[in-house]
Amino acid sequence: MVFNWFRRQNNNPANTPAQEKQTETPSTQESQTESAETSSNDDSPAAATDLLAFAKSAYKNIQQKQQAEEVETPSVEVTEAPKLETASPEEPDAEQLPLDETTADEPDPEQLSDETTADEPDPENIDTTTEAEVTPSGAVVSSEDAQPTPPATLSFLERAAAERQAKQERLIASAIEVPETEVVQPATPEIVEEIPGLAFDDGFVWSTEVLAAQGRRAEDVSIEEINWLKKLRQGLDKTRRGIVNQLKAIVGQGPLNQAAVDEIESLLLQADVGVEATDYIIKALQKQLREEVTPPDKAIAYLKTILRDMLDAPLKTSYKPSFTPEKENLNIWLITGVNGAGKTTTIGKIAHLAQKSGYKCLIGAADTFRAAAVEQVKVWGSRSGVEVIANPGQNTDPAAVVFDAIAAAVARETELLLVDTAGRLQNKKNLMDELSKIRRIIDKKAPNAKVESLLVLDATLGQNGLRQAEVFSQAAQLSGVVLTKLDGTAKGGVALAVVQQLGLPIRFIGAGEGIEDLRPFSSYEFVEALLSG
Numbered sequence: 156m157v158f159n160w161f162r163r164q165n166n167n168p169a170n171t172p173a174q175e176k177q178t179e180t181p182s183t184q185e186s187q188t189e190s191a192e193t194s195s196n197d198d199s200p201a202a203a204t205d206l207l208a209f210a211k212s213a214y215k216n217i218q219q220k221q222q223a224e225e226v227e228t229p230s231v232e233v234t235e236a237p238k239l240e241t242a243s244p245e246e247p248d249a250e251q252l253p254l255d256e257t258t259a260d261e262p263d264p265e266q267l268s269d270e271t272t273a274d275e276p277d278p279e280n281i282d283t284t285t286e287a288e289v290t291p292s293g294a295v296v297s298s299e300d301a302q303p304t305p306p307a308t309l310s311f312l313e314r315a316a317a318e319r320q321a322k323q324e325r326l327i328a329s330a331i332e333v334p335e336t337e338v339v340q341p342a343t344p345e346i347v348e349e350i351p352g353l354a355f356d357d358g359f360v361w362s363t364e365v366l367a368a369q370g371r372r373a374e375d376v377s378i379e380e381i382n383w384l385k386k387l388r389q390g391l392d393k394t395r396r397g398i399v400n401q402l403k404a405i406v407g408q409g410p411l412n413q414a415a416v417d418e419i420e421s422l423l424l425q426a427d428v429g430v431e432a433t434d435y436i437i438k439a440l441q442k443q444l445r446e447e448v449t450p451p452d453k454a455i456a457y458l459k460t461i462l463r464d465m466l467d468a469p470l471k472t473s474y475k476p477s478f479t480p481e482k483e484n485l486n487i488w489l490i491t492g493v494n495g496a497g498k499t500t501t502i503g504k505i506a507h508l509a510q511k512s513g514y515k516c517l518i519g520a521a522d523t524f525r526a527a528a529v530e531q532v533k534v535w536g537s538r539s540g541v542e543v544i545a546n547p548g549q550n551t552d553p554a555a556v557v558f559d560a561i562a563a564a565v566a567r568e569t570e571l572l573l574v575d576t577a578g579r580l581q582n583k584k585n586l587m588d589e590l591s592k593i594r595r596i597i598d599k600k601a602p603n604a605k606v607e608s609l610l611v612l613d614a615t616l617g618q619n620g621l622r623q624a625e626v627f628s629q630a631a632q633l634s635g636v637v638l639t640k641l642d643g644t645a646k647g648g649v650a651l652a653v654v655q656q657l658g659l660p661i662r663f664i665g666a667g668e669g670i671e672d673l674r675p676f677s678s679y680e681f682v683e684a685l686l687s688g
């Protein structure tokens with residue numbers, strides 16, 4: 156089953172492509188916020204224990220998937236046929252090592268559970284969500300599935316509550332055998348063996364909590380998603396540190412007075428939230444906090460709701476909530492923005508996501524204004540394994556490249572054509588002329604294509620970037636923004652300014668230079684990363 160990285164769900168193999176087209180899934184933003192809203196308010200100790208158990212279960216699932224993959228690799232062939240020319244001298248050992256380690260540390264799942272039982276004498280009390288086994292077909296099945304479980308349609312927290320109830324009933328039934336002291340569940344379940352390169356740390360637990368709150372099951376949590384969320388949170392560290400602690404202190408002091416309002420205002424402006432968005436946030440906060448004394452955590456939860464609503468607002472008006480490329484149809488995404496904003500890198504990263512999600516993808520190198528731009532896009536094309544259509548001549552007509560790219564896309568039944576465009580034209584009129592010419596070609600050559608026009612914005616430029624954005628939004632019929640370089644900037648609040656001032660939805664965010672460092676935007680994840688201190 157292929158995971159669709161644009162809608163962050165598995166493509167259902169049972170569905171025909173036509174069915175998939177009709178099942179217009181809500182965007183990451185929409186689907187996630189709904190389930191998150193119900194669950195994020197539950198901060199009881201029981202919910203915290205459940206979330207920790209969820210994190211542990213997710214960790215074990217990742218570990219078992221990796222071990223299953225290792226077992227599936229033909230390590231026996233490598234060791235049995237040392238004369239094979241393709242195998243380098245180090246490779247057999249490298250292959251064998253992890254296997255040996257696995258056998259030494261975790262001889263079989265039985266033994267693993269024995270160890271756990273030794274720590275926690277009551278088998279009833281062992282968290283059932285943490286046990287998993289590998290079926291003969293290699294699929295990882297949580298042992299939850301082997302026991303009567305609440306219906307899968309329930310949210311994670313509802314299921315957790317039902318499981319708690321069932322556990323409690325079982326404990327009561329076996330109360331005579333269980334000494335009271337041994338029933339107590341450890342606050343932090345121990346991880347038996349750490350996955351290399353993936354620590355079971357605060358960042359991991361936070362990431363799984365964010366995924367759980369969005370309805371993700373422990374067995375569906377992947378290492379890539381964890382890495383991304385950790386990166387996003389780390390990237391917004393500077394912005395977060397600048398805001399959260401001070402905000403908590405201010406809103407925790409009681410009803411908002413003028414001095415508190417002034418302080419919040421300056422904090423938001425420092426994070427480049429912009430005047431308009433800051434005013435909106437302050438007014439919304441005042442509505443709630445003017446009269447009551449609200450505990451800081453509640454006030455922050457309220458602030459999170461305000462920010463999420465702001466970020467999702469464009470989707471509720473004119474913009475489609477989902478922008479997942481349609482399968483078996485040509486989708487053309489024009490990527491615009493000033494040079495240096497991260498256009499080429501973004502194209503490479505989106506091409507990579509498209510490849511991973513099973514789309515037939517192609518890149519059109521229509522930034523002919525700068526010769527090096529074509530070479531750069533070619534490098535990213537080869538990194539993501541996507542072909543690039545370019546015109547070898549210098550200063551060729553970008554519209555001609557788009558023409559060729561569409562012809563190639565149609566001939567190859569391409570599903571996603573990414574078009575790089577020039578960002579540095581002498582003036583707004585030139586830019587407008589060029590982009591409208593490209594749009595005319597698209598309308599003529601691919602009238603049925605689904606066209607998106609995305610503006611790439613460098614978050615580190617803060618408010619200055621927004622001024623450039625205004626020029627582009629007049630020249631290109633923009634349908635969304637890609638916010639790049641969110642890693643390491645203290646100006647992460649610019650995301651709110653983008654939405655408030657431009658009225659455009661954020662479609663992707665970039666938080667690093669690597670090929671995996673870009674994901675579809677989720678207001679829930681962004682706000683959690685921004686405000687969870």
Ligand SMILES: Nc1nc2c(ncn2[C@@H]2O[C@H](COP(=O)(O)OP(=O)(O)OP(=O)(O)O)[C@@H](O)[C@H]2O)c(=O)[nH]1
Nearest residue numbers: 493494495496497498499500639640665666667668
């Ligand atoms: N830290 C960080 N750097 C990024 C990110 N996205 C892009 N960059 C870097 O920003 C620089 C410019 O990126 P490009 O993709 O070349 O930008 P461009 O808009 O295509 O500009 P030209 O190459 O001049 O056409 C490169 O060094 C990228 O590695 C990001 O999300 N985080």
